[in-house]
Amino acid sequence: MSDAFDLIVIGSGPGGYVCAIRAAQLGLRVACVEKRETLGGTCLNIGCIPSKALLQSSENFNEARHGFAAHGVMVEGVKLDLERMHARKREVVQANTKGVEFLFRKNKVTWLRGEGRILGAGRVSVAGTEYETKAIVIATGSESTPLPGVAVDEKRIVTSTGALELSEVPKHLVVIGAGVIGLELGSVWRRLGAEVTVIEFLDRIVPTLDLDVAKDFQRILEKQGLKFRLGAKVTKAEPTDAGVTLTMEPARGGEAETLTADIVLLSIGRRVYVDGLGLEEAGIGRDERGRVWTDEHYATTVPGIYAIGDVRVGPMLAHKAEDEGIAIAELLAGQAGHVNYEAIPSVIYTWPEVATVGKTEDELKADGTEYVVGKFPFTANARARAIGNTDGYVKLMSEKGSDRLLGAQIIGPDAGTLIAELVTAIEFGASAEDVARICHAHPTLSEAVREAALAVEGHALHI
Ligand code: FAD
Ligand code: NAI
Numbered sequence: 001m002s003d004a005f006d007l008i009v010i011g012s013g014p015g016g017y018v019c020a021i022r023a024a025q026l027g028l029r030v031a032c033v034e035k036r037e038t039l040g041g042t043c044l045n046i047g048c049i050p051s052k053a054l055l056q057s058s059e060n061f062n063e064a065r066h067g068f069a070a071h072g073v074m075v076e077g078v079k080l081d082l083e084r085m086h087a088r089k090r091e092v093v094q095a096n097t098k099g100v101e102f103l104f105r106k107n108k109v110t111w112l113r114g115e116g117r118i119l120g121a122g123r124v125s126v127a128g129t130e131y132e133t134k135a136i137v138i139a140t141g142s143e144s145t146p147l148p149g150v151a152v153d154e155k156r157i158v159t160s161t162g163a164l165e166l167s168e169v170p171k172h173l174v175v176i177g178a179g180v181i182g183l184e185l186g187s188v189w190r191r192l193g194a195e196v197t198v199i200e201f202l203d204r205i206v207p208t209l210d211l212d213v214a215k216d217f218q219r220i221l222e223k224q225g226l227k228f229r230l231g232a233k234v235t236k237a238e239p240t241d242a243g244v245t246l247t248m249e250p251a252r253g254g255e256a257e258t259l260t261a262d263i264v265l266l267s268i269g270r271r272v273y274v275d276g277l278g279l280e281e282a283g284i285g286r287d288e289r290g291r292v293w294t295d296e297h298y299a300t301t302v303p304g305i306y307a308i309g310d311v312r313v314g315p316m317l318a319h320k321a322e323d324e325g326i327a328i329a330e331l332l333a334g335q336a337g338h339v340n341y342e343a344i345p346s347v348i349y350t351w352p353e354v355a356t357v358g359k360t361e362d363e364l365k366a367d368g369t370e371y372v373v374g375k376f377p378f379t380a381n382a383r384a385r386a387i388g389n390t391d392g393y394v395k396l397m398s399e400k401g402s403d404r405l406l407g408a409q410i411i412g413p414d415a416g417t418l419i420a421e422l423v424t425a426i427e428f429g430a431s432a433e434d435v436a437r438i439c440h441a442h443p444t445l446s447e448a449v450r451e452a453a454l455a456v457e458g459h460a461l462h463i
Helices: 014-025 041-046 048-071 082-107 180-191 211-223 318-332 361-366 382-387 415-427 432-437 447-456
Strands: 004-010 030-034 110-113 116-120 123-126 129-138 142-144 172-176 195-199 227-229 232-239 244-250 257-261 263-266 270-272 305-307 346-348 353-358 371-377 393-399 405-412
Touching: 004 014, 004 116, 004 318, 014 030, 014 041, 014 082, 014 318, 041 048, 041 082, 048 082, 048 180, 082 110, 116 129, 129 318, 172 180, 172 257, 180 195, 180 263, 180 346, 195 232, 195 257, 211 227, 211 405, 244 263, 346 415, 353 415, 361 371, 361 393, 361 405, 371 447, 382 447, 393 432, 393 447, 405 415, 405 447, 415 432, 415 447, 432 447
Parallel strands: 004 030, 004 129, 030 110, 129 305, 172 195, 172 263, 195 227
Antiparallel strands: 116 123, 123 129, 142 270, 232 244, 244 257, 346 353, 353 405, 371 393, 393 405
């Protein structure tokens, strides 16, 4: 038996590392177990951060080739140095993972290197050593969901991890799944010159968006050259000398057809990752979808063991994991940690970006809530015109009668930043009129948010 801790967190992703830091700030003796060579989990190493680095670099390349001329900036001979692009991405990742290491040292969080296994309440083994602790937080995250008949080798048939590392621009990239990963990484390789075909099982893209927003988003992506095959399922992907041959058929049955690709990206969702953790032996229960079961205070079925982030119910998002990490740390320190699940934003970092918070219109219809929609297009926003990015709009839903904001969807330039105002508004129970009466600087994209709020009452000013 080695050191005793107040808290051992297993996994150093945004859920785990934030939990460890917050608990240490509150005076707990904390260790965080991580088996990867670097801290930061999926998000910092192979998720949010490298994907955003490549999205930025590929957008710059695309702008230099196709966007600058409209501004009178004439550049010739724009060339891609993919190796440099990857090197920059690695630098960005390293700055972030090293940053977490620094924060651990600063807050006196002990990094236990190796695979953690739960031996029971209060007992964790890491690399052959057993540690005692008052509480355990499981934050082991998620992994790509496999598809029968599509064997991932991370070379030709890749998950997001391989798609972030391709050493050449594929001639034809086929993406399976029109969700967040497929559209973000599909956009990266499209901008760098690949032909990109996205195959989606449903009759629409991004099932978490309102259907009208999803359709408009698809049209914008099609203008950028992405091709979509909706209502189709891939039944087989076979690597050949030349690339990969895919067999697909209509989702509702029908004749199969084949398609060839250089690279196939499998992105049909993610599932919890709990390999080697000893859940069953420790008696930790799971829910109907295999996620670690917890109550609303993150407690599993075993007293003293908790779970946060991608391993438990809810959206698989870094900031949701972080907020749960803070909440459980505060609860363990005797405070009133809490997450408002009605106000968790979600952003797709394509160009334009797509950002949402709260209820979708489709959800409001389904649960019979009476609501009013206010919409304002970026074509009528002066700053969007000045920037030269007028695709998209702000769409707000407020409750009929009370005018309380219930949800927002933004498709447009910098939607991910703009959504923050609406997250704040929903968090504080604001009405559309509250947002409409706030002074917004001119000329900014944020004026479109105000105009959409004015539109709820039918009196937008600039349309
Ligand atoms: P993770 O980040 O998955 O971390 C879990 C960690 O636990 C890993 O480092 C793993 O090695 C470690 N671990 C597992 N088992 C053990 C064990 N037994 N012992 C020791 N260590 C263990 N979300 C966003 O909000 N915004 C984005 O832009 C975004 N982009 C993404 C892009 C991609 C390509 C992917 C794949 C995901 C993206 N996500 C994004 C999702 C985000 O990465 C996850 O929601 C987030 O990382 C979940 O955090 P977590 O702490 O629950 O787990
Ligand atoms: P996803 O759930 O976003 O999308 C998966 C898509 O695949 C859906 O449209 C689904 O209908 C489709 N699909 C499922 N089975 C299929 C099949 N057999 N054939 C064809 N299509 C099929 O999953 P994705 O893109 O893999 O991302 C996983 C998660 O990672 C996201 O849900 C999100 O939580 C997180 N993420 C978040 C990002 C962000 O916040 N910007 C970026 C990337 C990932």
